[in-house]
Amino acid sequence: xxxxxxxxxxxxxxxxxxxxxxxxxxxxxxxxxxxxxxxxxxxxxxxxxxxxxxxxxxxxxxxxxxxxxxxxxxxxxxxxxxxxxxxxxxxxxxxxxxxxxxxxxxxxxxxxxxxxxxxxxxxxxxxxxxxxxxxxxxxxxxxxxxxxxxxxxxxxxxxxxxxxxxxxxxxxxxxxxxxxxxxxxxxxxxxxxxxxxxxxxxxxxxxxxxxxxxxxxxxxxxxxxxxxxxxxxxxxxxxxxxxxxxxxxxxxxxxxxxxxxxxxxxxxxxxxxxxxxxxxxxxxxxxxxxxxxxxxxxxxxxxxxxxxxxxxxxxxxxxxxxxxxxxxxxxxxxxxxxxxxxxxxxxxxxxxxxxxxxxxxxxxxxxxxxxxxxxxxxxxxxxxxxxxxxxxxxxxxxxxxxxxx
Amino acid sequence: xxxxxxxxxxxxxxxxxxxxxxxxxxxxxxxxxxxxxxxxxxxxxxxxxxxxxxxxxxxxxxxxxxxxxxxxxxxxxxxxxxxxxxxxxxxxxxxxxxxxxxxxxxxxxxxxxxxxxxxxxxxxxxxxxxxxxxxxxxxxxxxxxxxxxxxxxxxxxxxxxxxxxxxxxxxxxxxxxxxxxxxxxxxxxxxxxxxxxxxxxxxxxxxx
Numbered sequence: 288x289x290x291x292x293x294x295x296x297x298x299x300x301x302x303x304x305x306x307x308x309x310x311x312x313x314x315x316x317x318x319x320x321x322x323x324x325x326x327x328x329x330x331x332x333x334x335x336x337x338x339x340x341x342x343x344x345x346x347x348x349x350x351x352x353x354x355x356x357x358x359x360x361x362x363x364x365x366x367x368x369x370x371x372x373x374x375x376x377x378x379x380x381x382x383x384x385x386x387x388x389x390x391x392x393x394x395x396x397x398x399x400x401x402x403x404x405x406x407x408x409x410x411x412x413x414x415x416x417x418x419x420x421x422x423x424x425x426x427x428x429x430x431x432x433x434x435x436x437x438x439x440x441x442x443x444x445x446x447x448x449x450x451x452x453x454x455x456x457x458x459x460x461x462x463x464x465x466x467x468x469x470x471x472x473x474x475x476x477x478x479x480x481x482x483x484x485x486x487x488x489x490x491x492x493x494x495x496x497x498x499x500x501x502x503x504x505x506x507x508x509x510x511x512x513x514x515x516x517x518x519x520x521x522x523x524x525x526x527x528x529x530x531x532x533x534x535x536x537x538x539x540x541x542x543x544x545x546x547x548x549x550x551x552x553x554x555x556x557x558x559x560x561x562x563x564x565x566x567x568x569x570x571x572x573x574x575x576x577x578x579x580x581x582x583x584x585x586x587x588x589x590x591x592x593x594x595x596x597x598x599x600x601x602x603x604x605x606x607x608x609x610x611x612x613x614x615x616x617x618x619x620x621x622x623x624x625x626x627x628x629x630x631x632x633x634x635x636x637x638x639x640x641x642x643x644x645x646x647x648x649x650x651x652x653x654x655x656x657x658x659x660x661x662x663x664x665x666x667x668x669x670x671x672x673x674x675x676x677x678x679x680x681x682x683x684x685x686x687x688x689x690x691x692x
Numbered sequence: 693x694x695x696x697x698x699x700x701x702x703x704x705x706x707x708x709x710x711x712x713x714x715x716x717x718x719x720x721x722x723x724x725x726x727x728x729x730x731x732x733x734x735x736x737x738x739x740x741x742x743x744x745x746x747x748x749x750x751x752x753x754x755x756x757x758x759x760x761x762x763x764x765x766x767x768x769x770x771x772x773x774x775x776x777x778x779x780x781x782x783x784x785x786x787x788x789x790x791x792x793x794x795x796x797x798x799x800x801x802x803x804x805x806x807x808x809x810x811x812x813x814x815x816x817x818x819x820x821x822x823x824x825x826x827x828x829x830x831x832x833x834x835x836x837x838x839x840x841x842x843x844x845x846x847x848x849x850x851x852x853x854x855x856x857x858x859x860x861x862x863x864x865x866x867x868x869x870x871x872x873x874x875x876x877x878x879x880x881x882x883x884x885x886x887x888x889x890x891x892x893x894x895x896x897x898x899x900x
Contacts, residue, residue, distance in 0.1 A: 330821065379897075387896050393887035400883065416890070423895060431895035440900070477875045484844060484872050570803055570813070570825070610824050612796055612851045616865050617814065617826035 290631055290647055293344040296450065297637070299500050301536060303630045304336035305566030305594030309363045312507065312538065313337045316500050317636065318450020321346065322354040322442070323375065324496065324507060326368035329627040335367030336627055338374055348375045354442060354455070356381040358509035359493040360391070360408040363568060369414035377429070380419060381441055384434040384465055385492045386412070390472035397476065401483055435494040437461045438528055451501045451636055458495040458529060459511050461522035468492040490541065491518055497530045501636050504532040506556060508540025513549045520549035533558045536632060536642065539565035543576025543584055553587055560589035562642055564630050567597035578662065581653050591653040592644060594628030792864060794852040802845045810841050814849060833867050840869035
C-alpha cells in the first residue's frame with residue numbers, strides 16, 4: 288500500500304519512517320506546514336525517506352518545510368539529512384547545543400581524515416555546514432544553526448488564518464547533560480600517538496521534543512535514555528518548567544530499549560495508554576526493541592506501531608545463494624531488513640476527533656495477544672519433549688558407564 | 693564504508709591479501725602434521741584433506757611446484773620451510789603467493805567485538821546490498837590483525853582459490869583488517885587549526 292494523499296490543512300500528521308536501521312519523522316502541524324525530525328535513507332531508492340514521501344504526496348518541501356531538526360549525531364538518525372536540508376530551502380536547521388560547540392566541530396575535521404572509517408553522521412554534518420554557509424545573508428537567519436536545549440522554544444506560532452497554534456520545545460539536553468557531553472566530546476579528540484579511529488558519540492546530546500498543536504500534544508523521545516542524574520528523562524522530570532499537558536502520541540525513545548524507558552515520565556508526561564510509535568535498531572548482536580520491550584510498551588499503550596519488525600530477516604533463497612560463499616567464515620548469517628516501513632497517524636483538529644493510523648509495509652501494529660502467543664510458542668519449543676528427555680538421560684547413563692570402564 | 697574513496701583504494705588491500713596467501717597455505721599444511729615427510733607424502737595427505745576428490749597429485753604436478761615455489765620464496769628447502777613454520781606455529785614471513793584467484797570481495801565493519809568472536813556487517817565491495825550480519829571467529833583472522841578487532845574497525849574479506857591443477861584447487865577465504873595509522877603531532881596541529889577556522893565560520897542563532 289502506498290500512502291499518497293496529502294493531509295488537509297486542518298489535519299495534523301505524524302509520519303514515522305524506518306528501514307530497520309534509521310528513523311525519520313515528518314510532522315504536519317497544520318496549514319500545509321511541516322517539520323522534519325531526523326532522516327533515514329530508503330534502501331530501495333537511496334533517497335531520504337521524508338523527501339520521497341513529500342514528492343509522493345505532492346508537497347513542495349521548498350516552501351512547506353519550516354524546520355529540519357537533527358536530534359543527535361548518530362548514523363541511524365542522520366542518513367540523508369543534508370539532502371533534506373538542501374531541498375528544504377526555507378527551513379531552519381535545528382540541532383542539539385553540543386553540536387554547535389567547538390569540541391564537536393573539531394571532531395568534524397578529525398573525521399574527515401579517517402579514510403574508510405568515517406562516520407556518516409559527521410559526513411552529513413560537514414555537508415550541512417556547507418549548505419548553511421551558502422545560505423548566510425543579512426535578511427534572515429537561514430544560514431545559522433538554531434540549537435536546542437532544555438526549555439528552549441524552537442517554534443511558536445499563534446493561531447492564525449494560515450494555520451493552528453503550534454509550539455515546539457526542546458525537553459533535553461539539560462545543562463548537566465550538555466556539560467557531560469562536551470566533556471565526552473573533548474575526550475574523543477585524538478592525542479598524539481593514538482590510533483586513528485573513533486568511538487561512538489553519547490546519547491546524552493539527544494534532543495527530545497514536545498510538540499503542541501492546538502490542544503494536541505506529542506512527545507518525540509529521540510534516543511533519550513533514563514539518566515544519569517539531571518540528564519535524560521531524569522533531567523526532564525527534575526525540571527520544574529516542563530510542559531504540563533500530557534501527550535497523546537509518543538515516539539518511543541531509544542528504539543524501545545529498557546534504558547530509554549522511565550516509568551515516572553510515562554506517568555507524568557503521557558496520557559493513560561497513549562499511542563506509541565517506534566522504529567527498530569537492527570544492528571549488532573542484539574536488535575532493539577527486544578520482545579520484552581515490545582511487551583512492556585504495548586501493555587502501557589492503547590496502540591503500538593513499529594516501522595519494521597525488530598529482527599533481521601532470515602536469509603531468503605536468492606540472498607542465501609548470493610552469500611553462500613561466506614558460509615565458511617560467517618556464522619549465524621542474517622540480512623538487514625531492506626524495506627522502508629512507514630507509520631502514519633492523522634488527526635483532525637476538530638474537538639473529539641480520534642487518531643487514525645495507516646501502515647505501509649513492512650510496518651505493523653504490535654498486539655499483546657500475538658506477542659503472548661509467540662512467547663508461549665517459543666517456550667514450548669524450548670521445552671524438551673518427553674522422548675528427547677528419555678534419550679538424553681540414556682546417553683548420560685551410557686557416558687557414565689563408559690567413564691567407569 | 694562504501695565511499696568512493698574506499699573503492700578507489702580497493703586494490704590496496706587486495707595486494708596485501710595476496711601476500712597473506714602464503715601464510716594461509718602453510719598454515720593449512722602445518723595442520724596435517726606431516727612435517728619431515730617427503731613432498732609426495734605431504735601432497736597425498738593434502739590431496740585427501742582439501743582437494744576435490746579423485747584428483748591425482750604427484751611430485752611433478754603443479755601443487756608440488758607450488759609448495760616448492762613457496763619454499764624457495766622463503767629461502768630454504770620445502771621441508772625445512774615447513775619445519776621452521778611449524779616451530780613458530782605461524783609463518784615467519786609474508787611471501788607472495790602467485791595465482792590466488794579472487795572471486796569475491798566483501799567489505800566489513802565490526803559491530804561488536806566479543807570474546808573469541810566478533811559480530812560484523814558485510815556487504816559486497818562496491819555494492820550496497822545485501823548487507824549480511826553475522827559472527828566471525830577470531831581464529832579466522834591472522835594473529836597480526838587480531839589486535840585490530842575493535843568496534844567499528846573496517847576489514848575486507850576475500851574469497852577465492854589457489855589453483856593446484858587444472859581441475860583441483862584450494863578454497864581460500866582471507867580476512868584483512870584495515871591498518872589504522874597513528875596521529876602525528878603535525879597532523880593534530882593542522883586539524884586543530886582547521887577545526888578552529890571552521891568553528892569561527894559557524895553562525896549560531898542565540899535569539900529567544
